[in-house]
Amino acid sequence: MARSGYAWDTTFLGHRTLTVHPEHPVRAEVLAPERMLVDVPGLVRVAVDAALGLPGVHRVHDPVYIDEVADACRRGRRSLDGGDTLIASDSFDVALRSAAAALSVVSAVMGGKLDNGFAAVRPPGHHALVNRGRGFCIFNNAAICARFAQTAFGAGRVLIVDWDVHPADGTMSIFYDDPSVHVLSVHQDGILGKGVGAEDQRGCAAGEGTTYNVPLPAGTDAVSHLTRFGEALEVAAARCRPDLVLVSCGFDAHVGDPIGGLRLDDDHFRILTQMVRRVALRYCGGRVVSMLEGGYQPDILRRCVRMHLEALLD
Numbered sequence: 001m002a003r004s005g006y007a008w009d010t011t012f013l014g015h016r017t018l019t020v021h022p023e024h025p026v027r028a029e030v031l032a033p034e035r036m037l038v039d040v041p042g043l044v045r046v047a048v049d050a051a052l053g054l055p056g057v058h059r060v061h062d063p064v065y066i067d068e069v070a071d072a073c074r075r076g077r078r079s080l081d082g083g084d085t086l087i088a089s090d091s092f093d094v095a096l097r098s099a100a101a102a103l104s105v106v107s108a109v110m111g112g113k114l115d116n117g118f119a120a121v122r123p124p125g126h127h128a129l130v131n132r133g134r135g136f137c138i139f140n141n142a143a144i145c146a147r148f149a150q151t152a153f154g155a156g157r158v159l160i161v162d163w164d165v166h167p168a169d170g171t172m173s174i175f176y177d178d179p180s181v182h183v184l185s186v187h188q189d190g191i192l193g194k195g196v197g198a199e200d201q202r203g204c205a206a207g208e209g210t211t212y213n214v215p216l217p218a219g220t221d222a223v224s225h226l227t228r229f230g231e232a233l234e235v236a237a238a239r240c241r242p243d244l245v246l247v248s249c250g251f252d253a254h255v256g257d258p259i260g261g262l263r264l265d266d267d268h269f270r271i272l273t274q275m276v277r278r279v280a281l282r283y284c285g286g287r288v289v290s291m292l293e294g295g296y297q298p299d300i301l302r303r304c305v306r307m308h309l310e311a312l313l314d
């Protein structure tokens with residue numbers, strides 16, 4: 001049995017935007033540790049080290065953008081980009097805490113206290129660019145964790161696996177020319193517009209061949225989905241030979257999700273997790289840190305997180 005950690009923070013109940021918005025505090029409420037640690041015995045609660053947040057965010061994001069976010073929240077603005085990335089007065093603090101929670105799990109895993117762990121965070125991160133928030137994302141948690149593992153723990157190469165229904169477009173853009181962080185995104189074709197996350201987007205310059213996109217047509221059956229995921233994961237891991245595997249862990253590829261059009265069921269998230277763990281055991285002593293991205297039906301979210309945690313522990 002692995003030593004698995006779980007990070008969550010009461011601040012994730014904040015960042016209250018609109019009650020009708022899909023990225024809602026109920027997502028954090030259903031993942032409260034009181035419930036999750038009982039449902040998944042053996043899981044260890046990871047204390048969130050808030051001091052990791054701001055320096056972590058600065059390793060990835062433009063300082064001008066970071067100030068803009070803080071300022072927008074202070075001034076009571078309601079959205080970051082004029083579009084779907086809504087904010088409230090506490091959103092800067094909640095986004096920092098979201099990064100800090102994921103970083104706390106990375107710290108425990110890279111420091112050898114845990115084998116793997118999951119950070120149940122919101123807001124999500126994988127669409128955020130160096131200098132812009134978008135798609136409900138303010139700071140790019142996966143990118144922040146990769147840079148932290150490299151600078152604080154000397155990780156040479158990091159593999160980011162993103163199985164959210166949406167492409168990891170923000171994460172990919174951050175590491176597009178960087179051969180030290182490989183990004184695999186398996187997602188619904190065209191969900192963010194034609195060409196976003198297309199198969200021929202493979203990185204550039206020194207990072208050529210270190211970005212892997214697997215766009216799946218809406219309605220793809222689960223068996224094909226898992227097969228394509230497994231094949232791409234093997235290729236990416238063999239090329240990357242990671243010192244740490246990060247998972248941008250969205251659950252909106254579930255058949256019951258109100259946003260996505262893919263067809264995974266609860267148990268398939270167990271299988272995805274097992275595949276990632278096998279690869280991590282082969283290359284990096286089983287070190288896996290996953291963090292919540294999408295997943296917008298609260299009951300389904302809770303059930304699938306439980307599947308993911310059971311597979312991390314197993």
Ligand SMILES: [Zn+2]
Pocket residue numbers: 164165166250252293294295
């Ligand atoms: Zn998503």
